Amino acid sequence: MKITYLPTIYPFSKSVRGSGSNSRMRDITRDVVYKKLWNFDLAEEVKKLFDEKALEWSTTRNIPARGIPVLDALERGEVYGKRVVDLGAGTGLATQILVNNFESVVALDISKEMIKNSITPETPQVCADSNRLPFASNSIDVFLMMNMILFPNEIERCLKAKGFLVWISSRGPDTPIYLPPEEVIDLMSANSEVSWSGVSAHAHEGSWLVARRSITR
């Protein structure tokens, strides 16, 4: 079994905002993993888009409900480790949860404006492209990605053998930057010498997957 689905313990609440399934970010998300399409122009497009959203990002999104899938993933996904990175951290909405649960947390984002508007400025902030992570191979215990583009090769390279990938979609399949848990597992396995597996659940408006390599190297 590649994914074990856990029962929903937080009442499911369907996102009432428009679906992100036809959005530009959804196309980019899929092109990056399936067409290996990531280049300077695309990185600039994404950076600009999120730079422009940065000032208002936390205003509507920094609400307890958005943290529910993160908390559920960490708890029932039994995530542990020392060195944790919030990839595509934005203004730190998941980072603020991570710092209460882990010893060493770094927030990384490609958008300078997102970092400038971080609600966790005391957390080390790195401005970098996840396509080329500034971390040593085999050095990270946990990568958390909430509504973030997947770069399987870099996750595979930097994550320790028993490390965790925590994949959060705050509005489930309506999240613009979204890949279903099954696809995340398949993509990670395809970019690895070993297969990946995980546990997943819905929580409130969102869904989560906690994934790791099935066989220890």
Ligand SMILES: C[S@@+](CC[C@H](N)C(=O)[O-])C[C@H]1O[C@@H](n2cnc3c(N)ncnc32)[C@H](O)[C@@H]1O
């Ligand atoms: C939809 S936002 C999510 C932000 C935050 N995780 C949250 O849930 O509030 C996606 C974030 O990923 C960042 N991002 C997109 N592509 C990236 C890349 N290649 N490397 C690093 N960050 C990236 C964007 O700048 C943006 O802040």
